[in-house]
Amino acid sequence: MPRPHPKEFRDDVMAVARRGEAPIAEIARDFGISESCLRNWLAKADAEDGHPPGATSTDSAELKELRRRNRLLEQENEVLRRAAAYLSQANLPKMMYPLVRELAADGIPVTVTCRVLKLARQPYYRWLAAPITPRMLQQAHLANALFDAHRDDPEFGHRLLGDEARAWGHRACDRTVWRICSTNRWWSVLGKKRGANGKKPGPPAHDDLVRREFTAAAANRLWLTDITEHPPGEGKLYLCAIKDVFSGRIVGYSMSSRMRSQLAVDALASAVARRGGGVNGCVVHSDRGSQFRSRRFLDELRRHHLVGSMGQVASAGDNAAMESFFSLLQKNVLDRRCWATRAELRLAIITWIEKTYHRRRRQARLGGLTPTEYETINSTQVALAA
Numbered sequence: 001m002p003r004p005h006p007k008e009f010r011d012d013v014m015a016v017a018r019r020g021e022a023p024i025a026e027i028a029r030d031f032g033i034s035e036s037c038l039r040n041w042l043a044k045a046d047a048e049d050g051h052p053p054g055a056t057s058t059d060s061a062e063l064k065e066l067r068r069r070n071r072l073l074e075q076e077n078e079v080l081r082r083a084a085a086y087l088s089q090a091n092l093p094k095m096m097y098p099l100v101r102e103l104a105a106d107g108i109p110v111t112v113t114c115r116v117l118k119l120a121r122q123p124y125y126r127w128l129a130a131p132i133t134p135r136m137l138q139q140a141h142l143a144n145a146l147f148d149a150h151r152d153d154p155e156f157g158h159r160l161l162g163d164e165a166r167a168w169g170h171r172a173c174d175r176t177v178w179r180i181c182s183t184n185r186w187w188s189v190l191g192k193k194r195g196a197n198g199k200k201p202g203p204p205a206h207d208d209l210v211r212r213e214f215t216a217a218a219a220n221r222l223w224l225t226d227i228t229e230h231p232p233g234e235g236k237l238y239l240c241a242i243k244d245v246f247s248g249r250i251v252g253y254s255m256s257s258r259m260r261s262q263l264a265v266d267a268l269a270s271a272v273a274r275r276g277g278g279v280n281g282c283v284v285h286s287d288r289g290s291q292f293r294s295r296r297f298l299d300e301l302r303r304h305h306l307v308g309s310m311g312q313v314a315s316a317g318d319n320a321a322m323e324s325f326f327s328l329l330q331k332n333v334l335d336r337r338c339w340a341t342r343a344e345l346r347l348a349i350i351t352w353i354e355k356t357y358h359r360r361r362r363q364a365r366l367g368g369l370t371p372t373e374y375e376t377i378n379s380t381q382v383a384l385a386a
Contacts, residue, residue: 005033006270008254012350014041019347030355032372075108079116097127142170143180150186157188205293206308210285214321216246219375220275223251223284224322225267227259227291228329232339239329239349240267240291242284243322247378248363249371250325250353251275255346261294268297272304285309287319332356 017027017038028038086099100113114121142165149156149164156164162177181187216222222245230237238259242252252271256263264286272279284306286292292310301308311318333352339345358372366374 006273008266008270010041013038014045015347016351017042030359072112075112076116078108079103079113083117097124100124101128142172145170146177146180146186154189204288204310205298206310208311208318209283209309212317212320214245219244219246220279220282221246223271223282224319225284225286226319226322226326227263227289228326229259230334230345232342232345234341237342237345238263240264241325242267242271243325245321247366247371247375249358249375257342259291261291261296264291264297265300268300280305281307283307283309285319287311288313
């Protein structure tokens, strides 16, 4: 039974097909799937979107109403979930209005949020029109006075800066002065030096099993992974890709607007799903990014019986083969034009990977073959030898 394709791969292929820039048969051939498979994906997606064949107007109206109610329930659940997280904060603000504004920015109507949280809308709109309180103005004037005193004499610590501010008519305790100075990093030049962010590189989760030897005798023996970011017009797009050193093929990838551990987990799950069996014992080499040291990523490695490997801090050569792929991506896609949206850039990236890099770009180290041709020839030879 053939292995199912990952959902992210299916969504990307359907997005390319719906653009209508090429026939369905050509798109299916470029992405290595059959035409009937792609048409089945599109028909199933249309049915899930509320456009099943043969549906009446009454059925469509009922389906639209059910979806509206379902969307409303999802919004109410999201309000309750975000409110629970908001109220569990250690430094809890005195009002819920900032949460209402955050939810409104995420697309949840103010009416829904206020109804769920039992808030009146008119006071919220008054606060939204004038969110700056007199106390906030007082704190701002105090900060200006502390900054002037720090600029006049950088040797003063926060207590002496507070004395200067109080001499100018401001009222504040030493703790408030310390908080403002600490937030703005107004330290005395006579104090101890502080780092840029107070953080040190995290310890490696694995030893370096590769040591810059980017070779593999067979597929699924050594995978390289890394994360890169690209800035389209509407915000950053992060790409986590996994490369098989044997053929240079990108066996898994995931893209998101946020660089979190789930991005690396999704890319690894995509690679395992597309490769199927035979990945046990495969070495997955990365840098020391927090995404690859996260508990979720380590659990995903153990679940699929993969072996982790990590390079040194600030040593790009330890993952040079993966960096070379990102350099090709930069030259062939990202630098070709300005990208307005993440969706537009995403489709361009996956089209270049699946259509050009895998099936058209020949590599000298593979004997002038493409990654797809190289894997096909070698897998056939292994099967005949067995």
